[in-house]
């Protein structure tokens with residue numbers, strides 16, 4: 162089986178509400194969808210959502226790299242030879258994990274469909290039957306975040322992830338307001354997205370939050386400062402998670418060597434797709450570090466890819482892939498049974514892509530042929 166054609170679509174996914182984190186605010190999410198076709202007529206879809214603040218890639222650069230650099234090199238290759246495909250991509254260009262993830266995901270979707278098995282069966286089989294879905298609260302006033310938290314708990318959510326990271330004292334008020342409103346039985350995770358910058362600010366905040374029963378604290382300090390994470394971890398009993406500080410294998414080696422985290426947040430867009438994500442999960446497992454599979458805000462295609470990895474690994478104990486719930490229009494039909502996600506046994510990613518919607522959301526597109 163050989164890849165004969167790669168279609169690349171640069172799309173805008175419309176959001177219900179603006180998505181606000183410590184470093185940016187978004188009304189639509191720019192994404193890239195790729196569609197692979199083989200000489201046997203099989204089709205697979207993949208997605209790249211670039212985050213310039215995390216991997217240094219942009220929507221525009223990802224499109225250009227896929228079109229000019231990566232896609233032409235994959236024409237003629239067997240989509241089932243993942244080790245070879247990644248070696249070819251890595252030889253062609255360093256980094257650019259989101260661009261590589263798009264092609265990696267499309268290959269898995271295609272092979273799953275060709276063999277008529279879900280992608281998790283290509284990854285060792287389904288280990289988890291379901292994951293609870295965490296609702297993510299965008300940064301707002303303490304009262305507004307508490308109102309939204311209360312509403313979501315009434316809808317059935319049992320865990321909340323709060324985005325904070327603008328101002329430490331205001332963040333502490335936000336967290337205390339939400340904890341007070343939802344009570345002790347709801348899990349609260351905090352994602353600072355590097356906004357508390359260093360270890361001293363973080364330790365001050367943690368002291369004030371001693372009685373807030375936090376599940377874990379995610380990426381309080383600058384991504385590159387693994388040593389600050391080591392210090393925080395040694396001085397608090399709140400579990401700490403590294404997100405932006407973990408992209409690929411080099412980062413994971415440092416985190417393991419320094420025992421810098423209790424948990425890590427693996428994202429396909431940071432590491433290059435399903436295949437490298439599985440390697441990272443294996444590294445973490447050997448070091449006794451728990452994993453979460455997270456995502457950028459991705460459509461049904463990218464999100465489903467993350468779920469297939471998560472469902473197949475025991476060391477992956479939580480997921481944060483809520484992109485499709487945020488979109489007013491999506492190219493695919495990944496289904497959530499809120500507040501849970503359960504995967505079907507449909508082949509490939511298990512997502513039907515609506516070509517009419519894909520074309521409608523496409524800003525520009527290109528076809529790369531052999």
Ligand SMILES: [Mg+2]
Nearest residue numbers: 352379380404
């Ligand atoms: Mg995060």
